[in-house]
Amino acid sequence: MATVADAHDFWGTIGARIGLIRRNYRVAPGLYAIGSATPQSPVLVTANYKLSFDALRLRLGGVDAWILVVDTRGINVWCAAGKGTFSSEEVIESVQRYQLNEVVHHRELIVPQLAAPGVAAQVVKKRSGWSVLFGPIRSADIPRYLQANKTADQTMREVSFTLQERLVLIPVELFLLGKPLVLLLLGGFLLSGIGPYIFSFQAAWHSGLAFLYSTGLGIFSGAVLTPLFLPWLPFRQFWLKGILTALPVLAAASVWTSSLTGLGQIALALWAVAISSYLAMNFTGSTPFTSPSGVEKEMRLGLPVQAFTALTACTLWVARAFIF
Amino acid sequence: MRGYRYLQEVSTLSYTQERCIGCGLCVQVCPHQILTLSGKQVHIRDIDLCMECGACAHNCPTEALSVRPGVGCAVAILNGWKNRLLGTTKFGDCC
Structure with missing residues (x-):
């Protein structure tokens, strides 16, 4: 999976931002490899809204990782978590459906912090044996988060609402x-x-x-x-x-x-x-x-x-x- | 999040200290970082910054935190009123 945007991504983003294709801008759920992902590479979980998926993959230049896209009916991470489509159950099912235990050797999922209203770490752990780590809010912070041995500082954990x-x-x-x-x-x-x-x-x-x-x-x-x-x-x-x-x-x-x-x-x-x-x-x-x-x-x-x-x-x- | 404050004394967030095991997951997941952990006790730093997203309560293994979760969206609330008035479920959320 590419970590650089092309012209198709550009026009698609414009379309989604002005609302023309907002409700139908989906990515196929599944497991995607970034860089030279190995069985030791981290697994990053995200929603199947194309803007969510792009926000993540386009920030992963130089990183080797897996992206697990769960089916949130084409809705972004935070809204889907609030609605309950980005849920513990959905994460557990996706892990099984895409046979994650055969692809990676560890049992650790990095879930976006903003999915926490829908994903409960203790529920995923109890029912599937996989540990949930809540990653930073903004995908731009993920390389830094991974380098810091999967720890996020307070700025990575607090939402912002800047002019942009x-x-x-x-x-x-x-x-x-x-x-x-x-x-x-x-x-x-x-x-x-x-x-x-x-x-x-x-x-x-x-x-x-x-x-x-x-x-x-x-x-x-x-x-x-x-x-x-x-x-x-x-x-x-x-x-x-x-x-x-x-x-x-x-x-x-x-x-x-x-x-x-x-x-x-x-x-x-x-x-x-x-x-x-x-x-x-x-x-x-x-x-x-x-x-x-x-x-x-x-x-x-x-x-x-x-x-x-x-x-x-x-x-x-x-x-x-x-x-x- | 500097520069933004919403209505005061409306949040439904509550904390029961006796149930808390001090795991600190709530402190981590709060998108406004309003919770702090000292020893085995969570402290609500500023309840008026709570947006009732439900992340903390949903991830609390002992139900020490509780909140009536939802989205702070006028369209969603209007749709909720319409549903209650008409006895339907056809009006959805906003996003």
């Missing part, structure tokens, strides 16, 4: 909007056409564009600015962060909506705030530090506020056509 790590998530945040966004905009164009004349296609188109523009502003502040500036934004709750990032965007964009009446401007501003707040709240799922108890708590307050704001925005938007 946040940046790569933005494309998929945007592309996953897809279908709900189309429905939302369709509804927006319909609302925009309502007036004293019952319905006007010209109004639907003309005002609908303003509605589209406001939706775009909300998406920009909620799904781009919020991830980008995350550590510097005040408030712990993400739905509040989303409201905050919408404000400067609206201030900067107000020039463009100056052709609207005051009521129309307020409606579109509220709409953008609601969208931004919702998308910021959605970003909790992409961060490595939000707890389910916390997200549930903030949603109990944030979701009703967002719904009320969006509803008010729509009401004002329709009312604006009747008031001069």
